Amino acid sequence: MTTRVVSNLKTTTIADVEVVEQPLKDKKRKKVGIMGGTFNPPHLAHLVMAEQVRDQLGLDEVLFIPDYLPPHVDEKHPIRAENRIEMVKLAIEDNPGFKLDLREFERKGKSYSFDTVSELVQQHPENEYYFIIGSDMVDYLPKWYRIDDLVRLVQFVGVRRGTQMEYSKYPVIWVDAPQLDISSTLIRTKVNRKQSIKYLVPSKVADYIKEHHLYER
Template sequence: MQNTTLKQTTIQTAPDELVAVNGQRPQVGIMGGTFNPPHIGHLMMADQAANQLGLDYVVFMPDANPPHVDHKETIPAIQRVEMVKRAIAANPLFKLSLAEIDRGGISYTYDTIVTLKQQHPEIDYYLIIGGDMVDYLPTWHRIDDLVQLVQIVGVERPGYSKQTPYPVLWVDAPTIALSSTQVRQKVQQGCSIRYLVPEAVADYIEEEGLYHE
């Protein structure tokens, strides 16, 4: 039942509409994460990467069960998907994919990229991650194979080094020290989250009573 509801909220991606122009292959960004909740930092990262790299669009892909070394509690996928849908609605460069949620289980990025490339070998994919996640790359599932399949794009974050043994393409974007954890903490403390998340996301959090416990 939950998957049926989720599919009704999906913003359809349209890779079949992308064709090579002047010999250039379509370029698509992938922005994965738990998005618990999505905040303005996520949107800034995706928008800066899309514009600086000339991407055709960026797909936001909420995970089913994050493979983090440090366990993170999350809320049901249906609520995270609805927040992402609201967060990205105003930007035509942004789309939503339920690929990892529909697949279920642990959301290993390697498995996702392999599937995408099998389905659309004509597309070049760019995996957009924050500078904090670059530090985690050595722990990622089949990371040495993953970097052969996709270009990893790192977005600087305050307090995190750009040094990494992996081929990361860094994007020069405004740095903002904001995380989903901080947003949840603000809600728990009864503080304002205005300007930390899109207004539509803040409204949904209030409507659903999320993060108050």
């Protein structure tokens, strides 16, 4: 399948994706962030990263895109899709700059970022896209599916964590954010051990986890 993004400026062919930039005089150029992940569950570190990047780079909005099937070798066996989607809705509902995007669930199959970004660029060629990742993920970029093509469609943004080296052979914008040592694995472990997750996830997400007995064994 060929993805066309029409333009009067230039035409670039990226393997099976043909990118042609479109006249923009009648379209509003938006700066859109992308937060992908399993969100199993979403927690405050996700929200802090997204908000700091949105604020510091002046993004118009950040799309939270839960993956349908992680492409990683070490699959995380997430809970039911409906639960993850509802928790993301609850986590971001009080921030008008955050939006939920379900295209990876609608597409099914493995959730490759290249496919997702290609769809976004095809649908809205007037927008600029910024893919938000933690600094620990920057080291893994060479392993991403079609990364050399992906970096031509989207700008990666690395959120600093600790004293990790800020180096990548791919273009990355670096952003500072408060360091929160929170992970979805930590949340699941605490719930399983019947420990408090207060102030680690939004209160509505904590209530939802408790109400639906998620992560209990």
